[in-house]
Amino acid sequence: MHFTSEQRLDDGVLEREFTLGEIPGILWTPASASASAPAPLILLGHPPLGLRKMYPRLVDRARHSAAEGFATATIELPGSGDRPRLPAVEQARADMRRAMEAGEPVSDEIIDALILPLVDKSVPEWQAALDALLSLPEIGGPVGYSGGVISIGIRLAVVEPRISAAVLFAGSFVPRAMFEEARQVTIPLHVLLQWDDEGNDRQAALDLFDAFGSKEKSLHANMGGHTGVPQFAGDAAAQFFTRHLK
Amino acid sequence: MHFTSEQRLDDGVLEREFTLGEIPGILWTPASASASAPAPLILLGHPPLGLRKMYPRLVDRARHSAAEGFATATIELPGSGDRPRLPAVEQARADMRRAMEAGEPVSDEIIDALILPLVDKSVPEWQAALDALLSLPEIGGPVGYSGGVISIGIRLAVVEPRISAAVLFAGSFVPRAMFEEARQVTIPLHVLLQWDDEGNDRQAALDLFDAFGSKEKSLHANMGGHTGVPQFAGDAAAQFFTRHLK
Numbered sequence: 241m242h243f244t245s246e247q248r249l250d251d252g253v254l255e256r257e258f259t260l261g262e263i264p265g266i267l268w269t270p271a272s273a274s275a276s277a278p279a280p281l282i283l284l285g286h287p288p289l290g291l292r293k294m295y296p297r298l299v300d301r302a303r304h305s306a307a308e309g310f311a312t313a314t315i316e317l318p319g320s321g322d323r324p325r326l327p328a329v330e331q332a333r334a335d336m337r338r339a340m341e342a343g344e345p346v347s348d349e350i351i352d353a354l355i356l357p358l359v360d361k362s363v364p365e366w367q368a369a370l371d372a373l374l375s376l377p378e379i380g381g382p383v384g385y386s387g388g389v390i391s392i393g394i395r396l397a398v399v400e401p402r403i404s405a406a407v408l409f410a411g412s413f414v415p416r417a418m419f420e421e422a423r424q425v426t427i428p429l430h431v432l433l434q435w436d437d438e439g440n441d442r443q444a445a446l447d448l449f450d451a452f453g454s455k456e457k458s459l460h461a462n463m464g465g466h467t468g469v470p471q472f473a474g475d476a477a478a479q480f481f482t483r484h485l486k
Numbered sequence: 487m488h489f490t491s492e493q494r495l496d497d498g499v500l501e502r503e504f505t506l507g508e509i510p511g512i513l514w515t516p517a518s519a520s521a522s523a524p525a526p527l528i529l530l531g532h533p534p535l536g537l538r539k540m541y542p543r544l545v546d547r548a549r550h551s552a553a554e555g556f557a558t559a560t561i562e563l564p565g566s567g568d569r570p571r572l573p574a575v576e577q578a579r580a581d582m583r584r585a586m587e588a589g590e591p592v593s594d595e596i597i598d599a600l601i602l603p604l605v606d607k608s609v610p611e612w613q614a615a616l617d618a619l620l621s622l623p624e625i626g627g628p629v630g631y632s633g634g635v636i637s638i639g640i641r642l643a644v645v646e647p648r649i650s651a652a653v654l655f656a657g658s659f660v661p662r663a664m665f666e667e668a669r670q671v672t673i674p675l676h677v678l679l680q681w682d683d684e685g686n687d688r689q690a691a692l693d694l695f696d697a698f699g700s701k702e703k704s705l706h707a708n709m710g711g712h713t714g715v716p717q718f719a720g721d722a723a724a725q726f727f728t729r730h731l732k
Contacts, residue, residue: 446692454709455709458706458709459681459707460705460706461705461707462703463701463703472729476722
């Protein structure tokens with residue numbers, strides 16, 4: 241991991257851009273984090289729109305998390321931002337748009353082609369990032385995962401024992417195969433659902449919540465569309481992490 | 487309203503039993519409540535099992551609410567406790583038990599006969615209690631309603647303009663007619679659903695949440711059965727009231 245830039249935000253949060261091999265990423269640490277008082281870490285998931293486009297929302301989540309004492313980090317997803325495109329995923333995205341514009345349901349085949357390669361490629365990258373991040377003296381465990389793509393969060397919760405709690409955003413298509421993986425999840429979960437999310441299948445989200453194997457899981461459904469998560473819902477998610485990571 | 491007993495609980499909460507005509511009730515006020523600093527009020531709904539049986543859970547909710555600065559009050563439901571039985575409701579309850587023991591679905595007719603008379607009779611009683619409670623100098627507005635029977639909460643939210651926010655517990659049968667009333671609800675709602683509630687139709691609860699007309703409504707689903715609402719879910723409901731009643 242190489243840090244490529246560093247700036248102190250006005251609230252004292254230290255923002256550092258880094259590269260991990262070919263993968264760009266950003267790390268935010270609260271002013272209080274130090275080798276003698278390492279901060280617990282939350283990995284910030286996000287949709288595959290590119291870090292640059294997602295930056296305003298990410299830095300907002302990072303600032304709120306830092307105010308609660310958490311370090312946060314994120315990496316560019318495969319095929320997004322300046323990373324090489326994944327032709328099969330691009331094709332699936334075009335197929336999805338075509339189906340939606342034609343008012344047709346998005347088929348399981350399209351959803352699989354859109355999501356599964358992203359999960360397969362990105363999860364080992366998140367794990368490599370975790371190796372690097374946890375080697376920094378100012379970052380400690382335990383680790384949380386927060387956000388979308390929900391299938392990435394599911395896979396990480398299953399395969400990565402260092403992740404001990406997750407806030408999942410039920411806002412993207414979920415391949416049928418991920419329902420089986422969801423049954424293997426046992427960590428505490430806090431699932432956010434935007435009830436009127438235009439790009440989301442509400443019933444699939446409810447079925448997925450039902451499938452999770454975790455003994456502690458909560459579904460928080462709020463009104464509004466995909467990006468309309470109310471502030472109080474963000475606060476509740478922060479309280480979930482405070483309960484489980486501190 | 488006549489106070490019939492008064493005791494100071496160990497945390498300073500003043501517990502007073504009262505009667506309102508034939509109806510027994512209990513009022514809890516935080517130690518800090520006074521004529522110069524009246525406490526906002528939360529009406530504590532409960533299932534029709536009798537105040538005596540419900541007392542341990544009610545006083546627990548009252549203590550938690552008092553710690554947040556809220557007065558709370560509850561009244562005996564018609565047909566419960568020492569109040570005269572409602573023969574038609576008793577008949578419906580027997581029919582419901584018979585259906586459930588036979589593994590049959592509980593018919594809409596049984597649900598209507600069980601719930602609608604309770605709503606029709608109890609809502610004016612809650613309103614009369616509200617008149618009396620709000621005339622006390624140590625009780626101020628605004629007013630919240632919290633708990634079950636959810637159909638009573640729905641009707642109150644529609645007809646009683648002094649109620650400005652409600653935490654509803656989706657844990658009882660809901661007559662079809664109440665879905666129409668739910669569309670007329672416009673106050674902020676926080677709906678609790680126990681995902682594995684043995685006595686509850688989960689899909690009906692989700693449909694009801696969808697039906698509410700409120701612009702701000704949140705569904706909080708947690709694991710466990712009817713009485714297994716986790717402490718953190720109670721805390722979230724308290725925060726909802728603090729946001730809306732203070």
